[in-house]
Amino acid sequence: MLRTIVLLLLSNIFMTFAWYGHLKFKETALWKVILASWGIAFLEYCLQVPANRYGHQYFSAAQLKILQEVITLVVFAGFSIFYLKEGIRWNYLVAFGLIVLAVFFMFKKW
Template sequence: MKALSSVGLLFLSNVFMTFAWYGHLKFFGKSGNHTNTSLWIIILISWGIAFFEYCLQVPANRLGSSETGGPFSLVQLKVLQEVITLVVFVIFSRLMFDNFQLSSNHLIGFILLIAAVYFIFKG
């Protein structure tokens, strides 16, 4: 149960993280409605979104970490988080940006990251 809860919280936290890091490109970029918004305002908005990411990320790591009774080592948690980040990023980018394209090189790179998860968890 801790493993599933940890992974679920990691997915949710990465949704907030992806919006904090890349959402401004959609909403405050050249095709957005607020193209003249000051950079410092955009940074503050991103920080505000990132706050909610941390409210999910910290419990995910505490639940999942073997340091606090969870099922995952620190390395396993980190690799899981990276793969989840990529999955969330691809879904977000496909939904939010019309010009987002995945090439065969991207897919090969993602497959290698999934292989990394396999080898990290195998050892």
């Protein structure tokens, strides 16, 4: 179970850089950042696919997806603050809290 979470965390770090890392290099030709992003995304897939394969032993597909979304938001928040130097607003925190609430409902045994 921990292996799944670690792989999801690492894969989301790669994917966040693939999708948003180029924003600091706006002077670089678009085709170059697309190729670089695809290369980074390949590494993300090399982690994401095993994460889902291993994780499906413990979690349903829906649980894996919501877990991945929360990890994505945590990674993106850190990335946005520390790499892009953008702030987090109160409404972002409210939205994140609602997604955490979704995790509660997804994993709660009813």
